[in-house]
Amino acid sequence: MKTRITELLGIEYPIIHGGMAWVAEHNLAAAVSEAGGLGIIGAGGAPAEFVREQIQKVKEVTDKPFGVNIMLMNPEADAIAQVVIDEGVKVVTTGAGNPGKYMAMWKEADVKVIPVVASVAMAKMMERAGADAVVAEGTESGGHIGSATTMTLVPQVVDAVSIPVIAAGGIADGRGFAAAMMLGAEAVQMGTRFVVAKESIVHDNYKKKVIAAKDIDSEVTGTSHGHPVRQLRNNMTREYLKLEKEGAPFEELEKLTLGSLRKAVVEGDVVHGTLMAGQIAGLVKKEQSCSEMIQEIMGEAEKLLAR
Numbered sequence: 001m002k003t004r005i006t007e008l009l010g011i012e013y014p015i016i017h018g019g020m021a022w023v024a025e026h027n028l029a030a031a032v033s034e035a036g037g038l039g040i041i042g043a044g045g046a047p048a049e050f051v052r053e054q055i056q057k058v059k060e061v062t063d064k065p066f067g068v069n070i071m072l073m074n075p076e077a078d079a080i081a082q083v084v085i086d087e088g089v090k091v092v093t094t095g096a097g098n099p100g101k102y103m104a105m106w107k108e109a110d111v112k113v114i115p116v117v118a119s120v121a122m123a124k125m126m127e128r129a130g131a132d133a134v135v136a137e138g139t140e141s142g143g144h145i146g147s148a149t150t151m152t153l154v155p156q157v158v159d160a161v162s163i164p165v166i167a168a169g170g171i172a173d174g175r176g177f178a179a180a181m182m183l184g185a186e187a188v189q190m191g192t193r194f195v196v197a198k199e200s201i202v203h204d205n206y207k208k209k210v211i212a213a214k215d216i217d218s219e220v221t222g223t224s225h226g227h228p229v230r231q232l233r234n235n236m237t238r239e240y241l242k243l244e245k246e247g248a249p250f251e252e253l254e255k256l257t258l259g260s261l262r263k264a265v266v267e268g269d270v271v272h273g274t275l276m277a278g279q280i281a282g283l284v285k286k287e288q289s290c291s292e293m294i295q296e297i298m299g300e301a302e303k304l305l306a307r
């Protein structure tokens with residue numbers, strides 16, 4: 001399937017995976033790229049040298065295109081922005097801020113820049129800044145979220161900008177892919193489905209929670225301080241929401257979540273860890289290889305779109 005995104009990024013299928021901290025590392029990125037999508041290394045809050053190592057490890061196992069997601073709030077964002085150039089990475093996705101300060105250096109190095117946006121205004125700003133495409137991410141997504149749904153956000157962003165739009169949030173199968181295309185998107189970004197990939201290093205406890213999840217099992221914490229995060233319900237979220245309701249200060253809430261994503265991903269603590277997952281978790285029913293996932297999604301989508 002050819003779209004402006006597959007042409008822009010040099011990939012076979014218009015599917016990329018989200019830059020999930022602790023999850024989107026070299027094993028998953030290489031597997032998605034080898035399967036014909038665009039693998040992404042999630043820099044998260046990691047130091048620049050760790051990101052460099054991850055990039056080099058991906059290069060050892062695939063010569064296919066891949067990218068790096070930079071969380072712009074990372075104290076080492078400046079150094080990571082330079083590492084991307086030094087290591088010859090050709091695609092960057094960004095979150096949690098405006099990548100404008102890096103745009104000139106990335107453009108000079110022929111890096112394709114794709115910011116994640118949650119509003120039409122932000123999409124327009126990114127286009128003016130020189131972005132090559134945007135990811136329009138709906139509130140159905142796991143992790144840090146905006147307020148607009150994918151169904152409403154994607155077509156409005158498509159109408160507002162001339163650069164290609166990638167749809168994210170609530171997409172996990174061929175039906176979601178086909179729906180995104182009908183809304184005007186030219187690719188999809190998926191996170192939750194890839195959490196349970198065979199190549200994903202996520203702890204089995206976490207994977208089992210995603211696979212067992214029902215449609216109502218995700219909830220949002222952090223709305224009181226303007227940093228909403230969607231995750232699967234557990235003891236930690238219940239305690240967090242109780243404290244939020246009581247008006248606890250941000251510092252107290254932050255203590256509760258400090259290191260909690262690593263606890264879930266690496267240690268398998270599904271009681272006190274942060275189990276980031278989107279509302280689509282209820283559709284994720286099995287562990288598969290990245291290749292099996294992408295082939296299944298594309299096969300289903302092509303049948304639907306052929307109608």
